[in-house]
Amino acid sequence: MTDQNELVKLSATEMAAKLRAKEISSRDLVSAELDVIDAAEPSIKAFLKVAGEAALEQADAFDNLSDDEKAELPELAGVPIAIKDMIVTKGIETTAASRILEGWIPPYDATVIEKLKVAHMPILGKTNLDEFAQGSSTEHSAFQRTSNPWDVDRVPGGSGGGSAAAVSAFEAPIALGTDTGGSIRQPGALTGTVGVKPTYGGVSRFGAIAMASSLDQIGPVSRTVLDSALLQEIIGGHDRRDSTSIPEGPRPMVAAARDGLDNRDLKGMKVGLVKELNGDGFQPGVEARFHEAVKKLEAMGAEVVEVSCPHFKYALGAYYIIMPSEVSSNLARYDGMRYGLRVMPPEDVPQTAANMMAYTREAGFGDEVKRRIILGTYALSAGYYDAWYGSAQKVRTLIIDDFRKAFEQADVLVSPTSPSTAFKFGEKMDDPLAMYMNDIATIPANLAGVPAMSIPAGLSDDGLPVGFQFIAPQQRDEVMYKPAAALEAALEEDWNGPIWQSLKTPWLDGLNK
Numbered sequence: 001m002t003d004q005n006e007l008v009k010l011s012a013t014e015m016a017a018k019l020r021a022k023e024i025s026s027r028d029l030v031s032a033e034l035d036v037i038d039a040a041e042p043s044i045k046a047f048l049k050v051a052g053e054a055a056l057e058q059a060d061a062f063d064n065l066s067d068d069e070k071a072e073l074p075e076l077a078g079v080p081i082a083i084k085d086m087i088v089t090k091g092i093e094t095t096a097a098s099r100i101l102e103g104w105i106p107p108y109d110a111t112v113i114e115k116l117k118v119a120h121m122p123i124l125g126k127t128n129l130d131e132f133a134q135g136s137s138t139e140h141s142a143f144q145r146t147s148n149p150w151d152v153d154r155v156p157g158g159s160g161g162g163s164a165a166a167v168s169a170f171e172a173p174i175a176l177g178t179d180t181g182g183s184i185r186q187p188g189a190l191t192g193t194v195g196v197k198p199t200y201g202g203v204s205r206f207g208a209i210a211m212a213s214s215l216d217q218i219g220p221v222s223r224t225v226l227d228s229a230l231l232q233e234i235i236g237g238h239d240r241r242d243s244t245s246i247p248e249g250p251r252p253m254v255a256a257a258r259d260g261l262d263n264r265d266l267k268g269m270k271v272g273l274v275k276e277l278n279g280d281g282f283q284p285g286v287e288a289r290f291h292e293a294v295k296k297l298e299a300m301g302a303e304v305v306e307v308s309c310p311h312f313k314y315a316l317g318a319y320y321i322i323m324p325s326e327v328s329s330n331l332a333r334y335d336g337m338r339y340g341l342r343v344m345p346p347e348d349v350p351q352t353a354a355n356m357m358a359y360t361r362e363a364g365f366g367d368e369v370k371r372r373i374i375l376g377t378y379a380l381s382a383g384y385y386d387a388w389y390g391s392a393q394k395v396r397t398l399i400i401d402d403f404r405k406a407f408e409q410a411d412v413l414v415s416p417t418s419p420s421t422a423f424k425f426g427e428k429m430d431d432p433l434a435m436y437m438n439d440i441a442t443i444p445a446n447l448a449g450v451p452a453m454s455i456p457a458g459l460s461d462d463g464l465p466v467g468f469q470f471i472a473p474q475q476r477d478e479v480m481y482k483p484a485a486a487l488e489a490a491l492e493e494d495w496n497g498p499i500w501q502s503l504k505t506p507w508l509d510g511l512n513k
Contacts, residue, residue, distance in 0.1 A: 004511045007032050009500070012079045012173040012227040019078045020070075026059035026078035029173075030122050033080050037124070037171045040507040043152050045144045046166035048085050049093050050125040055080060058122035065120070074234050075254075077120045081231075082172035084163045085126035086133050087218065088207040089113050092123070096209045097141040098131045100334045100341045100364025110207020111242070112176060112218055112235040119234050124172050127162030131366045132331065133183055133211045135159050136438040139429060140368045148191055150464055150503060154422040157187030157438075163221045164191040170505065174231055175221040180212050181319055182417075182442025184219050185454035189417035189467020192456045192499045194488075196220045196228045197442075199475050200449030201246035203232070204239030212326035213244075215319075215446045223500065225455060225485040229257040232477070246475065256478040260485030267301035269483060272410025274471075276312040277441045283420040285460025290416045293457045293468045296490045297414075297483060307409050309402035312444050314395045319443045320436060321379050321392035328376030331369065336360030371432065400448045407473045412480050415441050417454040417467030441469060451477040455484050456499040458491065465499060 007015075007024065018024045034052050041047060062070075062078040070077065088094050090109045095101040109117070116123065130140035138146045138161030148156040149169040156165040160177035164187030167175050177184040179197035188195025196219045203218045210216065218235065220228040232253055239245045273294065278287060298304050335357045336342040341364040345355040365373070379388040406413055418438055428435040445452035450471055457468035468487070472480035492498055 008170040011224045026062045030059040046162045055122040062120040074119045080122040082166045082175040084177045086178045099142045111204035130159035133159040157190035159183040180215045182439040188454040190422040192465035194222045196453045199451045204242040206241040210330040212323040226257045229253040251478045253478045256481040257485040260482040264486045269302045270410040271302045272307035272413040274415045275308045277415035289458040289466040307406040311398040315444045318392040318395040324372040324376030327372045413471040417469040421464035
């Protein structure tokens with residue numbers, strides 16, 4: 001039996017290999033992760049809901065399968081997973097970290113959850129996030145504040161800080177997140193994990209609570225590039241219940257990742273250094289690690305060329321018009337009438353439906369959600385629609401064209417993932433614009449619907465993780481997996497192991513029996 005600390009620090013792929021070799025059981029894995037969750041949660045607070053008994057039952061169901069039945073399952077079968085609480089799970093409370101959905105237990109599963117259950121991947125629980133995925137620090141959750149495992153006084157990024165922190169802290173080997181403007185990749189950069197936003201429509205959004213429907217995308221959170229590739233192949237594919245789902249077969253992401261890991265040969269690949277996504281505004285340590293990683297790509301044979309995407313400088317402004325506009329529409333359904341929270345007006349206020357809705361939304365929504373609803377409602381209002389929303393959509397078209405031209409010059413584009421390392425709690429809470437700037441490098445990929453990935457690029461001068469972003473052409477997700485896996489392997493060779501070996505984990509002390 002592998003000792004518990006060693007077991008939880010394995011990658012999902014390594015766990016799967018031990019399962020196939022019958023060195024461990026799925027129950028061993030789930031039990032070990034539940035022990036870590038018990039020990040870590042007082043300081044990390046990554047989980048809103050832990051589904052311990054259900055996860056153990058799912059693990060037992062896998063362990064009881066015959067060898068022939070197991071052979072038909074995906075490689076990650078039996079490996080436990082954590083789920084961002086923006087994704088609907090049958091029988092498990094799903095809140096989107098909002099008081100307005102507190103206590104709601106869905107009667108159905110999201111498509112990705114159905115696929116995980118078919119793959120026999122036990123669900124450990126639901127992870128924390130900024131309310132309705134609106135934020136860049138996970139400080140806007142209605143229930144708790146998630147800490148960065150690298151420094152518990154700092155944010156884990158957002159909105160998917162819970163999933164990233166859980167994987168970083170070894171509470172889960174792998175997780176699902178949602179990415180609307182960088183909510184998988186930016187937390188990945190800040191916590192030293194791998195975060196992937198697939199091509200828009202490549203993974204079904206059915207059962208993902210809608211924030212901004214033209215931008216949202218479910219994707220993997222992991223500790224290695226290969227783990228993300230394996231998970232994306234499980235959750236990807238066409239879904240008739242999602243009108244934005246792409247009707248195509250799966251992409252060969254696992255093969256591309258393994259090619260990058262095994263061969264590290266990038267000869268013939270052109271890597272585009274996006275001029276507008278580095279330099280001014282980026283922390284010196286972030287810039288340094290980024291350019292060191294670019295040199296690694298060159299050393300493996302890649303040709304690095306600078307590409308210009310001139311309209312990227314307008315991406316942040318366009319996003320913060322389009323996204324709030326879609327938020328104001330999607331969140332109109334939370335009215336106290338059908339499900340979730342209902343707050344009746346005081347007796348001295350007329351007992352009308354309009355007043356009930358107003359009091360429900362006042363009590364149920366947090367400040368950041370209200371801010372975005374107001375912004376979006378204004379942008380969509382009569383007299384302002386063309387000036388604001390219409391203009392933002394035109395900028396979006398120009399950004400899509402920037403990507404098209406850039407991919408004529410390069411196979412894959414690269415940039416830092418986040419302009420800074422993890423900042424301290426409260427540092428940007430009173431300055432929404434400073435908070436929004438954290439997504440400056442991740443937003444363009446969401447506006448254009450192209451796939452993007454963040455991998456750890458090392459530690460900055462402050463000892464905190466830095467993210468390196470790859471961006472690939474639409475529906476060509478596999479293109480970014482090969483160089484990402486090759487760079488991961490080359491960097492870990494320099495570091496004499498994965499980045500997390502530098503992470504202090506006091507919550508793991510004393511777990512071994």
